Amino acid sequence: MKILFLGRGGNHPATRYRITQYLDYLKQNGIEYALEFFPAGFFGWLRLVRLAGNYNAVFIQKKRIGNFWLWLFRRRGCKIIYDIDDAVMFNSSRHSSPDSPGRMKRFVKMVRASDFVIAGNKYLRSLVEPHNKNCAVMPTTIDMKKYPAKDYESTGTGACTIGWIGGGKSIVFLNEIMPVLEDLAGRFDIRLKIVCNTFTESGRLEIIKKQWKEEEEAADILTFDIGLSPLPDDPWSKGKCATKLLQCMAAGIPTVSSNAGVHPDMIKDGVNGYMAGSPQEWMEKISILINDSIKRREIGLSGRKTVLDLYSVEANAPGLLKILS
CATH class of the missing domain: 3.40.50.2000 (Glycogen Phosphorylase B;)
Known part of the structure; x- marks a missing residue:
């Protein structure tokens, strides 16, 4: 063929x-x-x-x-x-x-x-x-050879790094939950790392700005302690295939994502990730992960297994081959 x-x-x-x-x-x-x-x-x-x-x-x-x-x-x-x-x-x-x-x-x-x-x-x-x-x-898939699992044994005890990676047009979705993150910064020792080519500002929350580079994105994600994937609930968003969420999960990073789009197909709330709808839910779910490093590891590694089993190149390549043949 x-x-x-x-x-x-x-x-x-x-x-x-x-x-x-x-x-x-x-x-x-x-x-x-x-x-x-x-x-x-x-x-x-x-x-x-x-x-x-x-x-x-x-x-x-x-x-x-x-x-x-x-x-x-x-x-x-x-x-x-x-x-x-x-x-x-x-x-x-x-x-x-x-x-x-x-x-x-x-x-x-x-x-x-x-x-x-x-x-x-x-x-x-x-x-x-x-x-x-x-x-x-x-589904859109992840090449797991590029994503080693986060080393939880050597994770430090400093500020908790909450991370977001995405395209410049999507940062508006992160801005929607910035008030939640700023409130959390008043309660916990946290910082926000943004991997993108466009950035947002905050006077209440430390923001680490990292220019996105393809060859560095896997390493950047490994610096996250918690990954975020906010998304609006509309017809356009339902067509998204959640690549950035999958990247975080592939690296063993625990995630909090919107209860929208394809996310409910991927996430079992409290098992391989958390989902949130209201600002209060975002606050609660992120707080759970900030407070509990053991829970972060459990959720993160469960998410990684989900990607390995269902959303990896290895799991889906035979199906594509069958279609093309």
């Missing part, structure tokens, strides 16, 4: 987590492939169409491609596999309304034109299936 992967860019998270980290496994199991990125102009697309003639299928990541190019790919004898890990059919949480008729129309056309759709979570699958029954869930 020969697959032409079309990704969003070499450093784009969706490409790294849903294509690149599987390529060695696929090659070892008989899949020949090429990885290309979406071109900017007509002649770039024309080059891809010509290239596609050498492959059995085109794996298209997230982008809704025009019917003309899909038709040309089919004329070259290619099946269309569409991979979606975001609610591209809705406006983001920054908009006043999630509804976007144009986005939904393009999404439906792309799904109907595909031979198979890979959805990043059950919510996305529920939006795909009315238009294409050939759909399976494959």
Whole structure:
């Protein structure tokens, strides 16, 4: 089987987590492939169409491609596999309304034109299936070789580091719970570490600002004592695949996350993480972990096992191979 992967860019998270980290496994199991990125102009697309003639299928990541190019790919004898890990059919949480008729129309056309759709979570699958029954869930996954477990034996006794890692557009979600963190700073010896390219400020809480770098993110997460994953409860957020939450769990970091989106599918409250809705719940759940280092270890290592069993490359690679074969 020969697959032409079309990704969003070499450093784009969706490409790294849903294509690149599987390529060695696929090659070892008989899949020949090429990885290309979406071109900017007509002649770039024309080059891809010509290239596609050498492959059995085109794996298209997230982008809704025009019917003309899909038709040309089919004329070259290619099946269309569409991979979606975001609610591209809705406006983001920054908009006043999630509804976007144009986005939904393009999404439906792309799904109907595909031979198979890979959805990043059950919510996305529920939006795909009315238009294409050939759909399976494959979660965004973590390469566990990159994430050693936190060494709790050598953890110090100083300030408790509460950590958040994410993209610049998502820091608004952290800002929503900043009043909780500032109140906690008046009761406990804590500091907030932000790993991002954009930062927030506080006059009541010590903030460590760390520029995000791909090659350093696993080491940065290991400096957390508690990981946070706040998220609004809206259609766009339900399509998220919780990569940053999974990264913290993979490293054995205990987490507190919003009871929203895909989080309830991943977290059993009080077992492999905590979930919170109201400010009071955020306060209570974070306080439990600040106060109890043994609980931090138990929750963190349970979360790591969840990732190993269900959300790791190793656990999901055979399923992707079956789809592509």
